[in-house]
Amino acid sequence: MKTRHAVAATDAANAIDGVTLWRRIADELEHAIRSGGYPIGERLPSEAEIAVRFGVNRHTVRRALAELAARGLVRAQRGSGTYVEPARLAYPIHARTRFSEIVGGAGRAPEGRLIAHAVEPAGPRIAGRLGLTPESSVIRLNILRGADGVPISVATSWVSAQRMPEADRIYRRFRSMTKTLAHFGVRDYRRQKTWIGVAFADAVDAQRLHLSPGRPLLVVDSIDVMLAGAPILTTTGRFAADRVDLVVES
Amino acid sequence: MKTRHAVAATDAANAIDGVTLWRRIADELEHAIRSGGYPIGERLPSEAEIAVRFGVNRHTVRRALAELAARGLVRAQRGSGTYVEPARLAYPIHARTRFSEIVGGAGRAPEGRLIAHAVEPAGPRIAGRLGLTPESSVIRLNILRGADGVPISVATSWVSAQRMPEADRIYRRFRSMTKTLAHFGVRDYRRQKTWIGVAFADAVDAQRLHLSPGRPLLVVDSIDVMLAGAPILTTTGRFAADRVDLVVES
DNA sequence: TTTTATTTGTCCGTATGTATC
DNA sequence: GGATACATACGGACAAATAAA
Numbered sequence: 001m002k003t004r005h006a007v008a009a010t011d012a013a014n015a016i017d018g019v020t021l022w023r024r025i026a027d028e029l030e031h032a033i034r035s036g037g038y039p040i041g042e043r044l045p046s047e048a049e050i051a052v053r054f055g056v057n058r059h060t061v062r063r064a065l066a067e068l069a070a071r072g073l074v075r076a077q078r079g080s081g082t083y084v085e086p087a088r089l090a091y092p093i094h095a096r097t098r099f100s101e102i103v104g105g106a107g108r109a110p111e112g113r114l115i116a117h118a119v120e121p122a123g124p125r126i127a128g129r130l131g132l133t134p135e136s137s138v139i140r141l142n143i144l145r146g147a148d149g150v151p152i153s154v155a156t157s158w159v160s161a162q163r164m165p166e167a168d169r170i171y172r173r174f175r176s177m178t179k180t181l182a183h184f185g186v187r188d189y190r191r192q193k194t195w196i197g198v199a200f201a202d203a204v205d206a207q208r209l210h211l212s213p214g215r216p217l218l219v220v221d222s223i224d225v226m227l228a229g230a231p232i233l234t235t236t237g238r239f240a241a242d243r244v245d246l247v248v249e250s
Numbered sequence: 251m252k253t254r255h256a257v258a259a260t261d262a263a264n265a266i267d268g269v270t271l272w273r274r275i276a277d278e279l280e281h282a283i284r285s286g287g288y289p290i291g292e293r294l295p296s297e298a299e300i301a302v303r304f305g306v307n308r309h310t311v312r313r314a315l316a317e318l319a320a321r322g323l324v325r326a327q328r329g330s331g332t333y334v335e336p337a338r339l340a341y342p343i344h345a346r347t348r349f350s351e352i353v354g355g356a357g358r359a360p361e362g363r364l365i366a367h368a369v370e371p372a373g374p375r376i377a378g379r380l381g382l383t384p385e386s387s388v389i390r391l392n393i394l395r396g397a398d399g400v401p402i403s404v405a406t407s408w409v410s411a412q413r414m415p416e417a418d419r420i421y422r423r424f425r426s427m428t429k430t431l432a433h434f435g436v437r438d439y440r441r442q443k444t445w446i447g448v449a450f451a452d453a454v455d456a457q458r459l460h461l462s463p464g465r466p467l468l469v470v471d472s473i474d475v476m477l478a479g480a481p482i483l484t485t486t487g488r489f490a491a492d493r494v495d496l497v498v499e500s
Numbered sequence: 501t502t503t504t505a506t507t508t509g510t511c512c513g514t515a516t517g518t519a520t521c
Numbered sequence: 522g523g524a525t526a527c528a529t530a531c532g533g534a535c536a537a538a539t540a541a542a
Contacts, residue, residue, distance in 0.1 A: 020511090056512090
């Protein structure tokens with residue numbers, strides 16, 4: 001036992017070129033995947049198998065797979081296996097950003113599903129964005145969006161409850177934000193401002209977006225205004241960074 | 251021993267509200283940090299201490315700290331300790347995006363340091379962006395940018411070697427891309443297109459940006475054109491996502 | 501300058517839970 | 522239900538970097 005540990009420790013120290021075991025394994029697996037050894041959607045060998053193949057402990061393989069998952073290359077599914085993830089898709093951000101137009105224009109089928117909604121007080125943050133008082137009522141719409149059946153983003157949108165009563169019912173009917181706004185007489189609107197940051201998927205995000213928890217998300221906060229400049233809609237979107245690139249044209 | 255393991259396993263199963271031990275510890279630590287228990291720059295207790303405090307194994311604490319590091323809240327420094335990281339800064343992206351103006355406008359001191367440069371063939375990607383032939387020579391400039399001594403991004407820029415001979419020398423003199431372009435007669439230019447994605451810091455990024463490897467980066471690819479529309483500069487920037495938010499105004 | 505203690509990083513091993521097929 | 526596979530947690534040992542003595 002003592003000697004076994006000593007040998008293991010020496011292995012760790014003698015990492016080739018000063019690169020640790022788990023990192024070398026991660027790199028080898030990445031190369032195997034990128035060179036087409038495991039096509040998109042393919043299941044990798046089990047952790048135990050990989051461990052035997054490289055002659056290491058299963059935990060070392062787990063560390064390597066965690067790295068690949070962190071790079072967005074694979075996705076572990078408990079009880080089933082570890083699968084190769086597909087590549088990304090461009091998502092333009094400009095004055096006329098409309099989800100359905102973007103996805104449709106890329107030749108894919110857009111989907112929008114209202115997964116939750118509520119009437120609530122605006123609060124300081126939302127009120128500031130929509131130009132309301134913090135006490136005024138807003139309708140919150142939680143929308144899951146996808147393309148060709150693959151979830152792309154979870155978005156939380158807020159609109160004035162007074163300006164757009166029962167916006168949830170209307171959205172559920174049209175399944176489009178543009179049409180919902182049009183129903184309330186907003187013939188056109190434009191994106192005024194967008195904030196972009198990075199966050200990581202929690203358990204809820206992961207379940208909804210069909211991601212592993214901890215995967216990176218592009219957090220896109222935005223304000224849309226009517227042509228006259230009055231704010232009409234504000235949204236916080238969480239995009240699966242593995243599946244989209246944002247594109248800004250000036 | 252047997253019973254100890256059994257107890258541990260039961261703990262895992264009986265995770266309060268179905269939340270695992272390491273996640274609860276991560277949440278508690280996050281709350282402690284956000285509520286000011288550990289100010290920015292402060293060192294957290296050692297892993298061993300935290301383990302004793304929560305009555306868990308050190309590995310469980312490590313899993314929790316890895317989570318906090320992944321959220322950008324702390325940074326581990328081997329041999330020293332785990333430290334609380336500072337918050338983010340806004341970085342606008344628009345037609346007139348200029349690093350020095352942005353940072354200066356925020357009341358902070360901009361820095362730009364040329365850390366490497368080379369003359370190389372454009373290749374298909376860069377040639378496509380700059381409107382050159384793949385065989386033409388370009389000058390690559392690797393620039394580390396920061397504000398008030400804190401590194402913000404590492405950028406790799408390419409310009410035509412024919413249009414801007416010895417651009418590296420000129421940049422090193424002015425320490426500003428705008429002034430370098432002006433030196434070659436480019437009186438004004440604008441951002442044409444920007445792609446935004448997420449990547450993770452490798453060892454080199456980490457060292458240059460003073461980050462932990464694996465931290466998220468906002469990858470910002472861009473093309474700048476002269477007023478007439480001819481491309482003059484293309485750049486791939488890697489921004490420490492923990493330190494910046496990108497802002498797009500339409 | 502050298503030594504020593506501290507702290508994080510890597511790796512092995514074991515046991516058990518839990519989801520999936 | 523059983524077999525398989527990933528997830529969590531425990532324990533131990535040593536390496537490597539840092540900081541203090």
